[in-house]
Amino acid sequence: MATLIDGKATAQAVRAEVKEEVEKWTKEGNRAPYLAVVLIGDDPASASYVRGKAKACTEAGTRSDTLTFDSSISETETLELIDRLNSDDDVDGILVQLPLPDQIDDRKIIHALAPKKDVDGFHPVNVGKVVIGEPGFPPATPAGIMELLRRYDISTTGKRAVVLGRSNIVGKPMVNMLLQKGVDATVTVCHSRTRDIDQIAAEADLLIAAIGRAHFVTGDMVKEGAVVIDVGINRVEDATRPRGYRLVGDVDFEAAERKASYITPVPGGVGPMTIAMLLKNTVRAARMNAASLV
Ligand code: GUN
Numbered sequence: 001m002a003t004l005i006d007g008k009a010t011a012q013a014v015r016a017e018v019k020e021e022v023e024k025w026t027k028e029g030n031r032a033p034y035l036a037v038v039l040i041g042d043d044p045a046s047a048s049y050v051r052g053k054a055k056a057c058t059e060a061g062t063r064s065d066t067l068t069f070d071s072s073i074s075e076t077e078t079l080e081l082i083d084r085l086n087s088d089d090d091v092d093g094i095l096v097q098l099p100l101p102d103q104i105d106d107r108k109i110i111h112a113l114a115p116k117k118d119v120d121g122f123h124p125v126n127v128g129k130v131v132i133g134e135p136g137f138p139p140a141t142p143a144g145i146m147e148l149l150r151r152y153d154i155s156t157t158g159k160r161a162v163v164l165g166r167s168n169i170v171g172k173p174m175v176n177m178l179l180q181k182g183v184d185a186t187v188t189v190c191h192s193r194t195r196d197i198d199q200i201a202a203e204a205d206l207l208i209a210a211i212g213r214a215h216f217v218t219g220d221m222v223k224e225g226a227v228v229i230d231v232g233i234n235r236v237e238d239a240t241r242p243r244g245y246r247l248v249g250d251v252d253f254e255a256a257e258r259k260a261s262y263i264t265p266v267p268g269g270v271g272p273m274t275i276a277m278l279l280k281n282t283v284r285a286a287r288m289n290a291a292s293l294v
Contacts, residue, residue: 002228002260005148011272014147015060018279022061025283033286035064035093035119036085040078040104041071046097053095056275062282075104079112086114089293093119093285095278116288119281122169130173133180137281142174144273145208145229146183154206154227154262161185162201164217164250165210170231174208197221209250219255228256228263231270 026032035057039050050066057064067081078100085091094117100106110118115125121139129136138146149156161178165171166189178185185206190197192211201207201221209217210231222228232250249266257263264270 002257002263003152004257005152005229005262005264005269007144007148007264007269007272010148010151011144011276013151014273014276015056015279018062018276018283019060021283025286026061030286030290031090033062033092033282034090035062035095035282035285036091037064037066038069038078038081038085038094038096039066040069040073040097041101043099046099050097053275053278056279057282060279062279062286071101073101073104075108078104078109082109082112086112086117089289091117092289093117093282095120116292117285119278119285121173121281127168127173131176137284138177138277139169139173140274140277140281141170141210141231141270142177143277143280144270145174145231146177147273147277148229148264148270149206149227152262156206157184159185159205160203161187161206161208162204163187163189163208163210164191164197164201165189165208165212165231166191167210170210174210178206211250213250214248215250215252217251217256219252219259222251222256222259224259225261226259228260229270230264230266233266233271 022032037050037053039046054064054066085094094113096109098106110122113123115123118126119137121137126136130138163171163174171189175187175189177183178187188200190200198221202223204223204226206227208229212232214234214236228251230249230251234248235245236248238246247267
């Protein structure tokens with residue numbers, strides 16, 4: 001039976017550490033790190049994510065404001081807002097909640113962010129830094145996975161890692177993080193057009209599922225003793241639940257846990273780590289901002 005990787009408890013530990021760091025930082029005479037969150041439109045899921053991020057900021061002693069705008073805001077107005085936040089020295093980090101309404105090109109907004117305030121790690125400069133292994137802002141989900149591997153003392157050196165999914169915010173940065181010197185995994189990335197994906201997955205010592213399909217990874221795709229990390233958050237109908245659905249991962253958990261050495265659950269695995277990593281990035285942004293202002 002696999003050891004459960006408890007993302008909830010690990011995220012709590014990271015958040016407590018961030019809180020301590022912020023306390024120390026402010027005791028040294030610095031102002032609390034400040035994150036500006038931009039929420040456009042009235043998508044309930046985005047609003048809920050943003051509330052979670054704002055609450056986590058408050059608990060960690062950092063400050064945040066959620067700047068909310070009607071879904072009719074133009075791209076030009078949004079770009080002007082980003083400009084203002086970029087040049088405001090009191091703003092350490094900027095997070096623009098995605099997706100954006102159709103009239104606004106996500107890419108243009110991401111490109112407009114000052115890389116030193118891009119705590120999501122979506123700007124091409126930060127993406128590039130992940131590729132070449134320079135410190136920047138790593139995107140929260142793969143950074144959270146690396147943190148889980150470290151805290152559970154899971155060695156990656158020489159291991160065969162298989163990443164299922166090639167998204168810009170999970171699959172691609174994950175591949176690059178696993179490749180870095182010191183992490184030293186041998187990495188294969190699979191996607192919707194990959195042939196023989198089952199066999200490739202079944203060779204993985206470390207299997208990372210980020211494809212967004214409920215229970216895509218079956219028991220026979222998991223090697224005996226593999227470490228299984230499930231990034232998926234998929235809704236499946238469930239009439240027994242008040243909301244009519246439940247959340248499941250990309251992995252058939254019951255089947256995989258019989259073969260894995262370690263496994264993340266959904267919910268309570270990778271998900272809670274993302275907010276913890278966002279907080280870490282926000283504190284780093286504040287340190288960088290303070291250093292640039294002296
Ligand atoms: N929408 C879904 N996930 C994310 C995220 O990590 N950051 C932002 N900005 N928007 C999102």
